[in-house]
Amino acid sequence: MIKSKLRSYIYEPVLTKEDIQSSKKRKGARASDWRKTLGRIWKIVDEQRALLIIILLMVVISSILSLLGPYLIGKIIDDHMIKKDFTGLKSMILVLIFVYIGLSISIFLQNYWMIGIAQQTVYRMRTGLFAKFQRLPIAFFDKRQHGELMSRMTNDMDNISSTLNSTFIQVFSSVITLVGTLVVMFSMSPLLTFLTMLIIPVMFVSTRWITRRTGKLFKTQQQALGSLNGMIEETISGQRVVKAFSQEQRMIDEFANKSSDLRRVGYWANVYSGAIPKTMNLLNNTSFAIVAGVGGILALKGYVSIGTIVVFSEYARQFTRPLNDLSNQFNNVLSAIAGAERVFTIMDEKEEQDQGKGELIREIRGDVTFEDVSFQYNLEEDIATIEHINFHVKKGQTVALVGATGAGKTTIMQLLARFYDPQQGRILIDDCPIQTISRQNLRSQMAFVLQEPFLFEATIKENIRYGRLQATDDDVVNAAKKANAHNFIMSLPNGYDTVLTADGGEISQGQRQLLSIARALVANPAILLLDEATSSIDTVTELEIQEALERLMEGRTSLVIAHRLNTIRKADLILVMEKGKLIESGEREKLIAKKGVFYQMLQQSTL
Amino acid sequence: MNTIFQYIKRYRLSIIIALMLMFVELAVELTQPLLIRKIIDEGIVVGESHTIWLWGSIMMLLALLAFLAGICNSFFAGYAAQNFAYDLRNALFKKVQSFTMATFLQFPSASLITRLTNDVTQVQQVFFMSLRIMLRAPLVVLGSLIMAFYVDASLAIYLCIGIPVLAVFMYMMVKKSIGNFALVQHKVDRVNRMIQENLQAMRLVKAYLRGLYEVSRFEKVASALKKDTSSALRLMEYIQPILLIVMNIAMLAILWFGAGQIQNGKTNIGDIAAIVNYTMRMTGSFSMFAFIITLFSRAKASATRMEEILLIKDGIEEVVLPTKIEAPYKKGEIVFENVSFKYPQTDRYVLKNISFSCKKGEKIAIMGATGSGKSTLLQLITKFYEVEEGRILVDGVDIKEWNLKNLRQSIGYVPQRSLLFTGTIFDNITWGKTKATKEEVIKATKQAQIYDSIMDFQNGYQTRVGQKGVNLSGGQKQRLSIARAILRKPEFLLFDDSTSALDVKTESALWKALEEEQATMLVVTQKIRTAKGADRIILLEDGVLSAFGTHKELIASSILYKKIAQSQMELGVKGDD
Ligand SMILES: Nc1ncnc2c1ncn2[C@@H]1O[C@H](COP(=O)(O)OP(=O)(O)OP(=O)(O)O)[C@@H](O)[C@H]1O
Ligand SMILES: Nc1ncnc2c1ncn2[C@@H]1O[C@H](COP(=O)(O)OP(=O)(O)OP(=O)(O)O)[C@@H](O)[C@H]1O
């Protein structure tokens, strides 16, 4: 009965035998992984070496002062109290006051500065990771949950920060105390010192036994937390659908499931890492007993004096405390490593490659050529997304991409903006292969209105200005007017200074598109890419924007995708796509005369 | 704190066991010096090796006992702490799920995420610690104090002089630092938000080459977090040194006055040595105290943030209302009676005095300029927002009286922005009806015109969908959302401009396939072609219902409608000649 009741307090283990076995086998490799991760953190910490050295100095000072205090007090007791000679007591006490003030100050300063270093390190890692995000290819993000990535930025970083705050100082001062006590002990009795040190190997082995488990557990714990974060983020972002489909209960259940995974790992992480101080305590007491017992026998035989044993047992205690601290810190370090490894895996992801990095920023005229371009998103599959695409656009022309949904229109635009690189064929801009133009150069002369408009949590003005950061307020207003957004913006309580909520949740979809268009209008690009830019805008408004757009497109190369065919009635070239292939292309009149697919599409849309 | 405390209370039993085990440990630790003395006094000094062995073994056994107690403590403490966190997380999530859309605007998602993970972890850690070590420091201090008084009260009194000062000091520190840590957590929210936004906007950021700009924006947020964290933590660093100074000075006072008493012969050296020893012990535990205070303040700040969520009373959707009807009559009617609406916390009417009705099986198109209130109108029917003026009747019953779950179950809503979730295509389609059979899914996907596209994917229904459907085309996303809605066979279908990314051919096929559903449909659209296929058309103009009727009627009566029609006809005329 009791047994089964007790069992309910114990969760199913997370680590399997194989896990532990394999970690044993990989011991060498893992230790070097740890070293590498620590090395990388250290590199950032080390940027503030001067401060670090001062901190170390402070640790030395505080260690000395904390030894000096008891020493002086001992002296007071011995020299003054026992001898009942109170001359000079006053000055001794004054000295002690200074010692203790000095101790407090040095402790304060070392911690104060260490917090600075730790936070600076975390800051550097955070911004480093964020900057890394900006350099990663789009494909990286297609596969990952936002919340999971966010967790690395907050929860994993927290592990690192809390470890850095305390561990560094603790480890250093433990080592100092350890060495100090060892020296004193050795000078008192080498034999007893040797006895005390017997526990070190045991300590070592048991710490290893535990950390072999906690290292893995901590990592799994961070993963579970990340995946939970991912689920929360996604559910809350998609709350509208959750509500519309009354799926709240299912979400709650799924959450509870993930949450209980975290509970189980967290439980075992707690249990194992909690075992470290307890084991150390046991070893502590053992060594204490050894010193007392064996020392006692030795004293009987006259090898050591009784006084030595008394003092020595006190030192033995002091000796094991820093060891104890060290092994505890080791555990903390492991939890930091678990977080850091997750950060560094992303830091090691392959970045967007730029062959034309060194190339000077140059004006792009806007001749675009696709030569036998084929591309697929997923290399493991054998279905190409677009195949053998050939077309040529002269500077200043407007090209319309039409075709059934999923035909690959957006893909073509994404290739042109080098979000992805084609596996086969060449894309030329001004007769230069696109790979030789740096992304920087290329995109700086493009404006892209994406199929899914996105707005930042910022003022409307800032959102439009995103297209060109130097744009003046007048430019912004002009662009908004051209995009027909001015009127609705003015109807908002604070006009252009209205702060939008996350992703512009408070304005209508069409209004979001208007702002996206205004953003592109501000940019003043050589190449304009419009992907269904007006799909949610009513046709009357669209007609009005059309004029502004046409004026904008003059002299610029533009690619336009639209399902409403009158959106593209002025296009110089029409490309009709179907299932990733270009099936018709040419001028509008010609295509109509040909009475092919495009003609049919027109017929249908005018029915 | 009370609300959070309730979650702790549930694990009363394991908490008590854990604490008892901790006491065992502590007791062993405290008896050790006594045992040592016994070994020395009765063993070594007397020369009894037998006693040495005996007490040595007892000491070992006790150490082993402490060890076992410690290990067991881990299990119970871990159990209580992890379960506490688990319950708390689930309660928070459940609460968040019951938020109305308006409440969501008050709590940005990034902040909710921090509260559900980071804040919970914060509190849980402190809880775990307190079950294992935290109580130890106060106990050591208390024990030492008592012992000191026992030895010599007249000297020990000096230890107490510092206490009121320290108590006030600590109280102030805790108070201040709780605020500080709340600020830190708020900054974590901001960091979270910034990353979330950046990830959502990744294509835009790349397209406009704003990587560096974003980094500089992020640096501001991250350095604010750095600054606040540093100053919150640094404030705590004052505690330990000041505690040390006060305690050490008290100890020096004992020495000083003790010396005087020795001169008078009132005290002996042994007592002074003992009191000094106890004082040192107390001082040693005080560094632990500083640590505890930091953790506690941090936890308190986080706990308050969680309570903010747990205690929300308004802004919660009442799923189970005292309803008049549980099972709907399935009449398939929607009636708007003089509905006016403005979004919460704004004062502009988005819908003004809307009245119309539609019958079972009818297909109503809703047209109107950008921002005229079409989406708002649909969202009122799904009861995302409360109607305050006028009323909406569904199947003859005011939606206020409907059981929320039943109401939403009878509606298939396709939002204007397709929202898909990480998972397979199959998961996404069956998202609103997890028990759907394969046949039903195939039928729905065929109706939604997405079947062929799915079959073209290498993995068919098992194709992975990225967050928000990033790896699908615009039209594929829309059609999946449609399939997800019709799979539920709802009485009402609300399409919010859900065919904007579809080509004409696909769209016609879709409407055709939907005819066999006997659902009442409200279809927001910009396309006259789609409107023509509807039974009647609602035309909204700035939130006012400006026309309601068939295509023919509207062409004849509404200038605006004619204008819209013309804007789309122009091309056709040209195209045909
Ligand atoms: N990031 C991606 N990863 C993998 N596959 C993708 C990705 N983006 C698109 N696809 C697939 O590539 C194909 C072409 O998509 P694309 O977005 O180019 O279509 P589209 O012509 O723009 O269609 P729509 O008119 O519906 O927007 C689709 O089958 C889609 O599922
Ligand atoms: N959550 C909100 N809070 C405050 N105002 C809002 C909110 N959502 C929309 N609005 C405002 O209400 C008005 C109507 O918005 P709604 O989304 O209903 O327009 P719509 O007719 O669907 O337009 P579109 O065709 O562009 O989608 C707009 O002016 C918009 O700015």
Ligand SMILES: [Mg+2]
């Ligand atoms: Mg597309």
Ligand SMILES: [Mg+2]
């Ligand atoms: Mg809308």
